[in-house]
Amino acid sequence: MKVALKITGSLLDQIRRDLARPHLFAHERVGFLMAGAAAAPDGVMLLARGYMAVADEDYEVASGIGAQIGSNAMRKAAQAAYRPASTLLHVHTHGGRGVPRFSGVDLNSGKTFVPGFFQSCPKMPHGLLVLSNDAATGILWLKPGRPSVPIDRFIRVDQPIVEQWSSKYELA
Numbered sequence: 001m002k003v004a005l006k007i008t009g010s011l012l013d014q015i016r017r018d019l020a021r022p023h024l025f026a027h028e029r030v031g032f033l034m035a036g037a038a039a040a041p042d043g044v045m046l047l048a049r050g051y052m053a054v055a056d057e058d059y060e061v062a063s064g065i066g067a068q069i070g071s072n073a074m075r076k077a078a079q080a081a082y083r084p085a086s087t088l089l090h091v092h093t094h095g096g097r098g099v100p101r102f103s104g105v106d107l108n109s110g111k112t113f114v115p116g117f118f119q120s121c122p123k124m125p126h127g128l129l130v131l132s133n134d135a136a137t138g139i140l141w142l143k144p145g146r147p148s149v150p151i152d153r154f155i156r157v158d159q160p161i162v163e164q165w166s167s168k169y170e171l172a
Contacts, residue, residue, distance in 0.1 A: 032052045067092070092129075
């Protein structure tokens with residue numbers, strides 16, 4: 001099973017800018033990426049369609065972790081992913097360069113809260129995404145209660161074709 005995530009460069013840049021903002025007490029920011037999911041010949045293609053930043057007031061004071069968000073943030077994310085039905089990816093950054101790795105806290109907390117995403121969108125896969133300044137790592141649960149699978153491929157889509165094609169012709 002292969003999983004690919006396709007995202008526009010402008011959306012990815014927006015996410016990185018949001019996650020880089022300081023917070024009054026949290027050591028890092030988190031957000032939620034909404035995506036469509038389509039069957040691909042060798043697995044699943046996720047098509048990023050939007051991002052929701054976690055509001056400042058939805059962070060909770062917590063020691064020993066970079067950030068903790070409350071149930072209000074989770075509810076808002078679930079509502080955003082409800083219609084159109086969307087894959088929900090919890091996203092944060094570890095900064096730096098190169099392929100980032102999930103921390104033990106990331107993986108343990110994801111196993112706790114990701115199953116709740118299936119309550120609002122039961123037919124969509126859901127997961128976790130961690131960014132660096134130039135790469136990403138992700139995991140996806142295709143169904144609740146099943147093991148996660150890695151997101152194998154990240155595709156940044158930039159520079160649309162601006163050349164225009166025409167079917168006009170002259171008669172000889």
